[in-house]
Amino acid sequence: MTESETSIVPRTLQVALGERSYPIHIGAGLLGDPAWLTPYLAGRQVMIVTNEAVAPHYLARLKAGLPSDAMVRELVLPDGEATKTLASVGLVWDALLEAGFNRRCTLIALGGxxxxxxxxxxxxCYQRGVAFIQVPTTLLSQVDSSVGGKTGxxxxxxxxxxxxxxxxRAVLIDTDTLRTLPAKELSAGLAEVIKYGLIRDAEFLAWLEDEMTALRALQPEALAWAIERSCRLKAEIVAEDETEQGVRALLNLGHTFGHAIEAHQGYGQWLHGEAVGVGMLMAAELSHRLGWLNAGDVERTASIIAAAGLPLEAPADMGVEDFLTRMRLDKKNVDERLRLILLEALGRAVIHDQTPRELLEELLTAFPRS
Amino acid sequence: MTESETSIVPRTLQVALGERSYPIHIGAGLLGDPAWLTPYLAGRQVMIVTNEAVAPHYLARLKAGLPSDAMVRELVLPDGEATKTLASVGLVWDALLEAGFNRRCTLIALGGxxxxxxxxxxxxCYQRGVAFIQVPTTLLSQVDSSVGGKTGxxxxxxxxxxxxxxxxRAVLIDTDTLRTLPAKELSAGLAEVIKYGLIRDAEFLAWLEDEMTALRALQPEALAWAIERSCRLKAEIVAEDETEQGVRALLNLGHTFGHAIEAHQGYGQWLHGEAVGVGMLMAAELSHRLGWLNAGDVERTASIIAAAGLPLEAPADMGVEDFLTRMRLDKKNVDERLRLILLEALGRAVIHDQTPRELLEELLTAFPRS
Structure with a gap:
């Protein structure tokens, strides 16, 4: 008996979006069980799209969870960000049309x-919109892309x-798929999990401090709970602000600094979650300099980021001006308003546009580099 | 003073779609008047996309109707169906990104x-959706694409x-743009106008019989009224059936036969409206054979199609089997159900799936060829 077979009852979270509502099913060993896929197929035509890293581990298992009368096609693309292009989308459309699939087909995305x-x-965009099931296989995609409806x-x-x-139509999260995820990518996903605690849920943050070892050891119950709570927090925020005008910006905690790091290092050098981890610590530091967080709060933030296996220092070759330029705050934009997501307290993020520029520059100067 | 300047007050039709509602403004001389475009711009960034046939006539006039502080870019593509590809969409996206346009930009489509x-x-799909204004310059696009939201x-x-x-965000129909439309294309657009009368509005059909000469002479008041009534009828049907399950199929009157003609001749050989004109007459003939229309009704149908300058005969080289094959009713599909849009009366179309196959074959045998 494998560990997954001993696991807990799967959790289901309903994302409430009127007639576009859908469930997120979370548990160990869900892949391969027809109960979790069959109800969401629009018809018999099914196209599974995955990549070369994921297919050898999970494609056969996923197919075992489809009804026997399904007409199944599969498309396996290269792994990596270079696959996120119009050319790849074109390959999917070609495959759908070559298979003669109609408006009642279902696409299944198996991967990150x-x-x-x-x-x-x-x-x-296929025939102006067809059914789509997400089977995310990385922690980042499980806690981030499962909610919000952004595609592209x-x-x-x-x-x-x-x-x-x-x-x-549904999101199917089998925590067993994390067993083949590189540790570095698990840590990057944990950065986003920590983010939800920092911006909105102090209780969850405390739970994460207790359970970080279990999470990194892929303990199924801990994983399922962390993923469910993360998705629920994101769903609440998205529901409050579908059009991305206000509170949804809180989801960008750590991202302004993080994007600067990613862009400066060249995308793909740092994982997104690694950069966001450092960015969240920078936001916590700045919040401390504004008098909101105390030294102990910053210390807790650093500790949990470290416990997740994430770096705590910015890249050695990144100077203050490098940050300002990437944040569009360089000398050409002296009038640009700083608009940052900061922490009033652990578990309470705010959008703040009154940070004095000097304070930001002090932070950028003092923040550790490695 | 040109004829357009003597014209009537523009008509406005509101398409009711909740928060996605928008107006269709119809009149002569609207292009070039800032009152009709400015309220619908999302911001200062404006990209006009048009083609080589339309640009020399109307691009400058359209630009004169934009506010002086607008950042205007233009993209002129080749004329014709070959432009309706992903490659062209890619050129639009390239141009938007090269111009640095953001989510608050507005695209204006000037053409058919x-x-x-x-x-x-x-x-x-640009940045997951930006503002879009349609300025249709063919009668077909004015009475068809203005309502329904189908893009692709x-x-x-x-x-x-x-x-x-x-x-x-808005549709701007300047009937003056029809002055440069080839007569054949005006006739093809009139086929769709007649269609709205046949399927749903006997009074409008009678009005069209009286005013066909005025319409073909581009009399502005007659054009504006025909376009408004057509758009209103389509909007009513679409509102009753947004998801295209039921009554919206009535819009396909004449299209099953018409598509068979277009496909058999090779797309682009017959104009869509020409094929639909013959297809509507075939539907009227079949409705007569079912005992619904009388001989006078069929005669009226033929007369108005002829008055619009449209052909009344199917292609000489198209046999009964050619029609059946294109309608997916050939020998391989003997069990396929006939599902046709027919006329219970002039002004009252129905979806009908009980036509005996023999009756259809009789019609296809007897219908005139040229």
């Missing part, structure tokens, strides 16, 4: 955020520039 | 159905296979 975003966009691909002139809002 | 459908799709492009393996539902 790249596959989920790209396949979701393919589904959004990169353009040579900008990331995520082409896309659509398109909701899945 | 190809430009409208393609640019609408580009708007639907062709794929080598199928027409309109890739697309999205995306509503414009």
């Amino acid at each position: 955020g790249v596959i989920g975003d790209m396949v979701g966009f393919a589904a959004a 691909v990169n353009h040579p002139l900008g990331k995520n520039m082409i896309g659509a809002f398109w909701q899945p | 159905g190809v430009i409208g459908d393609m640019v609408g799709f580009a708007a639907a 492009v062709n794929h080598p393996l199928g027409k309109n296979m890739i697309g999205a539902f995306w509503q414009p």
